[in-house]
Amino acid sequence: xxxxxxxxxxxxxxxxxxxxxxxxxxxxxxxxxxxxxxxxxxxxxxxxxxxxxxxxxxxxxxxxxxxxxxxxxxxxxxxxxxxxxxxxxxxxxxxxxxxxxxxxxxxxxxxxxxxxxxxxxxxxxxxxxxxxxxxxxxxxxxxxxxxxxxxxxxxxxxxxxxxxxxxxxxxxxxxxxxxxxxxxxxxxxxxxxxxxxxxxxxxxxxxxxxxxxxxxxxxxxxxxxxxxxxxxxxxxxxxxxxxxxxxxxxxxxxxxxxxxxxxxxxxxxxxxxxxxxxxxxxxxxxxxxxxxxxxxxxxxxxxxxxxxxxxxxxxxxxxxxxxxxxxxxxxxxxxxxxxxxx
Amino acid sequence: xxxxxxxxxxxxxxxxxxxxxxxxxxxxxxxxxxxxxxxxxxxxxxxxxxxxxxxxxxxxxxxxxxxxxxxxxxxxxxxxxxxxxxxxxxxxxxxxxxxxxxxxxxxxxxxxxxxxxxxxxxxxxxxxxxxxxxxxxxxxxxxxxxxxxxxxxxxxxxxxxxxxxxxxxxxxxxxxxxxxxxxxxxxxxxxxxxxxxxxxxxxxxxxxxxxxxxxxxxxxxxxxxxxxxxxxxxxxxxxxxxxxxxxxxxxxxxxxxxxxxxxxxxxxxxxxxxxxxxxxxxxxxxxxxxxxxxxxxxxxxxxxxxxxxxxxxxxxxxxxxxxxxxxxxxxxxxxxxxxxxx
Numbered sequence: 001x002x003x004x005x006x007x008x009x010x011x012x013x014x015x016x017x018x019x020x021x022x023x024x025x026x027x028x029x030x031x032x033x034x035x036x037x038x039x040x041x042x043x044x045x046x047x048x049x050x051x052x053x054x055x056x057x058x059x060x061x062x063x064x065x066x067x068x069x070x071x072x073x074x075x076x077x078x079x080x081x082x083x084x085x086x087x088x089x090x091x092x093x094x095x096x097x098x099x100x101x102x103x104x105x106x107x108x109x110x111x112x113x114x115x116x117x118x119x120x121x122x123x124x125x126x127x128x129x130x131x132x133x134x135x136x137x138x139x140x141x142x143x144x145x146x147x148x149x150x151x152x153x154x155x156x157x158x159x160x161x162x163x164x165x166x167x168x169x170x171x172x173x174x175x176x177x178x179x180x181x182x183x184x185x186x187x188x189x190x191x192x193x194x195x196x197x198x199x200x201x202x203x204x205x206x207x208x209x210x211x212x213x214x215x216x217x218x219x220x221x222x223x224x225x226x227x228x229x230x231x232x233x234x235x236x237x238x239x240x241x242x243x244x245x246x247x248x249x250x251x252x253x254x255x256x257x258x259x260x261x262x263x264x265x266x267x268x269x270x271x272x273x274x275x276x277x278x279x280x281x282x283x284x285x286x287x288x289x290x291x292x293x294x295x296x297x298x299x300x301x302x303x304x305x306x307x308x309x310x311x312x313x314x315x316x317x318x319x320x321x322x323x324x325x326x327x328x329x330x331x332x333x334x335x336x337x338x339x340x341x342x
Numbered sequence: 343x344x345x346x347x348x349x350x351x352x353x354x355x356x357x358x359x360x361x362x363x364x365x366x367x368x369x370x371x372x373x374x375x376x377x378x379x380x381x382x383x384x385x386x387x388x389x390x391x392x393x394x395x396x397x398x399x400x401x402x403x404x405x406x407x408x409x410x411x412x413x414x415x416x417x418x419x420x421x422x423x424x425x426x427x428x429x430x431x432x433x434x435x436x437x438x439x440x441x442x443x444x445x446x447x448x449x450x451x452x453x454x455x456x457x458x459x460x461x462x463x464x465x466x467x468x469x470x471x472x473x474x475x476x477x478x479x480x481x482x483x484x485x486x487x488x489x490x491x492x493x494x495x496x497x498x499x500x501x502x503x504x505x506x507x508x509x510x511x512x513x514x515x516x517x518x519x520x521x522x523x524x525x526x527x528x529x530x531x532x533x534x535x536x537x538x539x540x541x542x543x544x545x546x547x548x549x550x551x552x553x554x555x556x557x558x559x560x561x562x563x564x565x566x567x568x569x570x571x572x573x574x575x576x577x578x579x580x581x582x583x584x585x586x587x588x589x590x591x592x593x594x595x596x597x598x599x600x601x602x603x604x605x606x607x608x609x610x611x612x613x614x615x616x617x618x619x620x621x622x623x624x625x626x627x628x629x630x631x632x633x634x635x636x637x638x639x640x641x642x643x644x645x646x647x648x649x650x651x652x653x654x655x656x657x658x659x660x661x662x663x664x665x666x667x668x669x670x671x672x673x674x675x676x677x678x679x680x681x682x683x684x
Contacts, residue, residue, distance in 0.1 A: 031389065035590070036497050037427035037575060038393035040490070045387055047373065051380035052470060052485055054438040058477040085379035096396040096483060128394060135400040141438060141483035143394055148382070155378050233379060248377070 005105035016131055018105065019112050025125040027091050029147070032127075039127035041092060046147040051082035057137035064188075065181045068107055070209040071140075072114025078235065079144035080122055081213040081288040085233040086155070087221065088148035092127045093119065096141040098134035122215060152227070154292070159230040159249035163293040163314040166228075168217050168307050170261040171238055172277060175284025176269045177201070177208030203265040211288045217307065224301045228292035237283040240335045241291045243321055249293075252319035255312030255333070257326050282323070282333070347447035358473055360447065361454050367467040369433050371489070374469075381469035383434060388489040393424035399479035406530075407523045410449055412551040413482075414456025420577065421486035422464050423555040423630040427575040428497070429563065430490035434469045435461065438483040440476035464557060494569070496634070501572040501591035505635040505656040508570075510559050510649050512603040513580055514619060517626025518611050519543070519550030545607040553630045559649065566643045570634035579625040582677045583633045585663055591635075594661035597654030597675070599668050624665070624675070 010018055020034045032040035041048075055075055057063060063071075076093060083090040095115060099108070119126055124144070184196040198205065214233075221228070230249055232241045238260070246253055262277045270277040293314055294302065302308045321333040352360055362376045374382035383390075397417055399405060405413075418435060425432040437457060441450070461468050466486070526538040540547065556575075563570070572591055574583045580602065588595055604619045612619040635656055636644065644650045663675040 032391075032428075032495065032497060037424040037573075038391040038430070038486075038488070040389055040391050040428065040430075040495050042389040042492070043385075047382055047384040048390065049374075049380040049382050050434070050436060050470060050485070050487060052436045052438050052472055052483070054440050054472045054474050054481065054483050056440050056474060056476050056481065059440070059475055082379040086374075086382065088380070088382075092392070094392060094394045094485065096394050098396050098398050098401070098481070128392060130394055130396045132396050132398060133401055134398050136478045139396065139398065139440070139481055141394070141396050143392070143436065143485040144380075145392060146380070150384070153374065153382050155374060231379075 003106060007101065007103065007105055007108070010105060012131055015105070019108065020126070023116070023126055025127070026123055027125050029091055030125045030127055033125060034128055039092065039094070041127070041145065043091070043147045046149055047153065049083055049086045049088040049146045049148060049153070050143065051079055052141065052143040053079050055140040057139070062185070063138065064185050066209055068110040069114035072111040073118045073210055075140045075142050076115055076118035076122070076124070077211050077213050077288065079142045080124065081233040081235070083144050083146035084213055084215060084218045085231050085290060086146070086148060086153055087218060087228070087231060088146035088153065089218065090122060090124050090144050090146040092125045092145045094128040094143045095126060096130040098132045098139035100134050100136060103138065122213065154228050154231040156230050156232050156245050157248040159245050159251050159293040159314045161251065161314055161316055162296055163229050164296060164299060164310050165242070165253060165255060165291070165293055165312040165314060166302065166308050166310050167234065167238065167261065167289055167291045168214050169287070169289045170263040170266065171234065171287050171289060172270070172280035172284045173204050173207035173263050173266045174211060174286035175280050176266050177204035178286070179273060180204055180269065181208065201265065201269060203263060204269060208286065211286065213288055214290045217290050220305055224304070226294070226298055226301050228294050231290060231292035234287040234289045234291050235285060237285045238291065239282040239333045242333060243335055245291070245293065246321050249314070250317050252315035252317050253312055253321045254315055254324060256324050259309060259311040261309040345448060349443065349445065349447055349450070352447060354473055357447070361450065361473070362468070365458070365468055367469070368465055369467050371433055372467045372469055375467060376470055381434065381436070383469070383487065385433070385489045388491055389495065391425055391428045391430040391488045391490060391495070392485065393421055394483065394485040395421050397482040399481070404527070405480065406527050408551055410452040411456035414453040415460045415552055417482045417484050418457055418460035418464070418466070419553050419555050419630065421484045422466065423575040423577070425486050425488035426555055426557060426560045427573050427632060428488070428490060428495055429560060429570070429573060430488035430495065431560065432464060432466050432486050432488040434467045434487045436470040436485045437468060438472040440474045440481035442476050442478060445480065464555065496570050496573040498572050498574050498587050499590040501587050501593050501635040501656045503593065503656055503658055504638055505571050506638060506641060506652050507584070507595060507597060507633070507635055507654040507656060508644065508650050508652050509576070509580065509603065509631055509633045510556050511629070511631045512605040512608065513576065513629050513631060514612070514622035514626045515546050515549035515605055515608045516553060516628035517622050518608050519546035520628070521615060522546055522611065523550065543607065543611060545605060546611060550628065553628065555630055556632045559632050562647055566646065568636070568640055568643050570636055573632060573634035576629040576631045576633050577627060579627045580633065581624040581675045584675060585677055587633070587635065588663050591656070592659050594657035594659050595654055595663045596657055596666060598666050601651060601653040603651040
């Protein structure tokens, strides 16, 4: 970038005006947007869902390799994913940021470019937020609001014995993308002249830096009149999410290693690092896929969608939660993925 | 405190369970609370308002003198204040926190004690949030949701020529409380053996550390069928807030120094520090009072309430925004308070 505008030259309110000058609202439910004490929304008799995430530099992201535009995009997506996981449609977000004076207005513009691209793509209005300084690093807090018709909410507690366990897309790629970036960062810090060897790992990097939320799946459910019995988004790894559903549904489960969807790119890079691809899927996290359970009689409906894999089924609570490996061994699922990372 | 429990001993989900184990919802509109991907709310045909604030240690608060319970309380209040400023009733909040490992579970319990006390007092449900680690300091992000009947929302843009400018309670005390604490902190850092001299300044300290939101005023408006033409809460100082209303209403204004409500305690302590009490009211901030405009024909209704002061009136935009001093001099209002702090 050739210019650097200090944030202090705009002031807080000037900065908010600058960042929201092209902000257009798309939803009739957005009655008052940015610029008052609060936004005003009217969802006309629908129920609303609310979710929030706090992202902190050095904990959730590393600006050494996360471009600001991607970070803006991703910080919206991770919240939309939680709204979809309730079988709801996101309609509005608020975006709060805290940042130190090492950030320029131009840097913030890059971040907001990603925010607005995500809002446009997912048809969501940015309706408010807070902009403040931080003593260290970049802090992002997003709240997403969505709407859902009565009786269409899908929670985590509805899985019943015999239900199919399904997952969308593929798992483990974001975690492997993170390992790739951490490896390259380490090499760069030791030998700054060495160019990063990203080995054409576009897929892994995209899954890490610019994930998508599964709007398409929620649309598919509506078209096919599918109502999952429980659902959660995969942010902490498949094991952790399955255990949440089992705990809140008071159920057990079994899943099959050979049914877990893992991309070829993930499998290859995992082997290169000497890691088990299944362990990456179980414990990797940040996939933002949807994990859901379904009554068996709905099986025919989902075979239409190649983005959905059936990976196991729900059992009685006393059966516990297990994975059957390719070698037909049975391991208890744990939030760390059957100890594969030990 | 005699015990210290490391947060790491509970883990993220254990910590959330611990912090929300006694969390009870009070509103029929809260259908799903903490424990799923998102909360689900049904405001039954009412409009909802949404506001959010990000509070960062070292920027917005100083744990040297802000007790954690008070901080939890205040972090809820500052958001409720924004909801009331829309003439709405807060119903739910989400609370996200980021914290470093210098905080114990017991410290967090103190913080949440304040959060729950505020929720109880203001009849608000805690319905979600996010709990994460930070690389430095304590980070708090609160989103508040409220409901309001159609046509009852009061924005910042409705002030018209001749409207009365009104403010609740008194101004400047929180800022003077901050100066008091900063003075004592400086003395303490230089001479740790000297006991703080808080001079029985209970009022100033309470206004700083444990502010209240003006629910009583919104209730009063409803009882008396008063509908302000514009409203904002006083968080950045009276000048800044009046200028927001003038800008968004495309209006000018005049206010009178001798009408600005300032507590005796504030006046005394300001004089002691050699400061102008009016300047503290104009630029001090963090009062969380309500500033609103009212049609003149509603004047009789507000005389019933001694918590409301009429401090001036709205003029044509070309007249600008001014204060008339006790010496009958006219100064332009600026967001820094007619340069009194220079």
